[in-house]
Amino acid sequence: MIPGMIFGVGIILMFPKVDLENAPIDFFVFDYGKFVEVTIVFKDEDHPDPLIDPLYDTYRFLKWGRVEDIETFYVYEDKVVFPDDYASVTSFYQTKDLHTYMEVPIDEFGKKDGSILVYVNTWNHMFSNKPLPDLEYVPFHFKPRIGTREDAERMYSIYH
Numbered sequence: 001m002i003p004g005m006i007f008g009v010g011i012i013l014m015f016p017k018v019d020l021e022n023a024p025i026d027f028f029v030f031d032y033g034k035f036v037e038v039t040i041v042f043k044d045e046d047h048p049d050p051l052i053d054p055l056y057d058t059y060r061f062l063k064w065g066r067v068e069d070i071e072t073f074y075v076y077e078d079k080v081v082f083p084d085d086y087a088s089v090t091s092f093y094q095t096k097d098l099h100t101y102m103e104v105p106i107d108e109f110g111k112k113d114g115s116i117l118v119y120v121n122t123w124n125h126m127f128s129n130k131p132l133p134d135l136e137y138v139p140f141h142f143k144p145r146i147g148t149r150e151d152a153e154r155m156y157s158i159y160h
Contacts (some may be wrong), residue, residue: 010115014137029146045069047094065159087126
């Protein structure tokens with residue numbers, strides 16, 4: 001199977017142009033047979049309030065042992081499961097009610113050249129199958145390394 005392909009379907013990450021300074025820096029996939037774990041590492045996660053952001057970075061470093069943001073979702077043959085990182089938002093800058101569980105049928109994703117489009121719709125990198133109307137996106141085609149969320153944590157966190 002071609003790297004970046006899952007069940008014969010590729011993933012194109014649609015990333016908000018306004019947040020390119022925190023763009024993805026690493027991608028991991030791990031095939032468990034019935035589903036594939038997809039983990040994306042982002043350079044950082046900037047709080048929309050510039051006065052809060054340094055405190056937020058400190059909090060994240062103390063809690064997770066890293067400044068990089070790591071998000072994971074699971075691709076099944078017929079759906080994508082976002083365990084706590086689905087964007088049920090109306091604004092990129094929203095700060096409340098950001099972490100949502102959602103199962104989205106594969107058929108509800110936009111597609112381009114045989115790949116599904118997964119949108120990053122928030123400053124803290126929550127995912128969606130639909131774009132926000134006020135955001136401009138940049139596509140990221142990725143060739144992931146084989147590995148799990150735990151592998152990403154080991155590489156990027158001082159606690160692992």
